[in-house]
Amino acid sequence: ETGVTQSPTHLIKTRGQQVTLRCSSQSGHNTVSWYQQALGQGPQFIFQYYREEENGRGNFPPRFSGLQFPNYSSELNVNALELDDSALYLCASRDTLSETQYFGPGTRLLVL
C-alpha cells in the first residue's frame, strides 16, 4: 500500500467525450505526477503539479490538463477523447527527500 488512491478504477468513454480522473496523494507529499501507460509499454510522463501549479509537462497535447488542490489531491482532464487515449493512467506522489515517486493503482480508460 502506497497511500496513493485513484478513482475510478475503470472507465469507458466514446470518442469526442471528456473525462476526469482523480488522485489522492500520499500524506505529506506536495508533488503529483501523471503518467499514461499504453498496453505493453512503459509509462509516459504527462505532467507534474507542485503546490497547485503545473511545473513540468511531457509530450502531450493541451487537451490533457490537470489541477491540484490545496490538500494536494489532483485531477487529470482529457478533452475530445481519441481512440489512442485508451490506456492505464497512473498517478504518483513524490517524496522530495528521497526523490521517489509512489504510484496509485491506476485508472483503466477505454475509448470506443
Added chain:
Amino acid sequence: AQTVTQSQPEMSVQEAETVTLSCTYDTSESNYYLFWYKQPPSRQMILVIRQEAYKQQNATENRFSVNFQKAAKSFSLKISDSQLGDTAMYFCAFIISNFGNEKLTFGTGTRLTIIP
C-alpha cells in the same frame, strides 16, 4: 535525450533460482536517481529498489540487489531465491534531480515469470 533500454522483453526462471534483469540508460546529467519498479497483473506499480547516482555502493533490499555501473550507464537488478510472487513486469527508470519537471523516464519493461 534521456532514454532507458531493457533488452530482455521476457525471462523465466525456476522458483528459488537467481535471475538478473538488465537495464542501460542514457543521460548527460550527473545527479540522478535510478529505480526498479514491479508491476504485477494487478497493475499497481510497486517500488522495488532505488539507487542514488552519487553513491558507489550498490543498493540492496532483502532478496533484491543492483549492480550499478555509472561509467557504463548500466543498472541491473538481481533477484535471489526467486518466489512465485516475483512474477510481474519489471521496469527500470531514472529521474533527474532538478527543481521542476522531475519526471521518471521508464524502459519498456521485462516480463518475468517464476516457474514452480
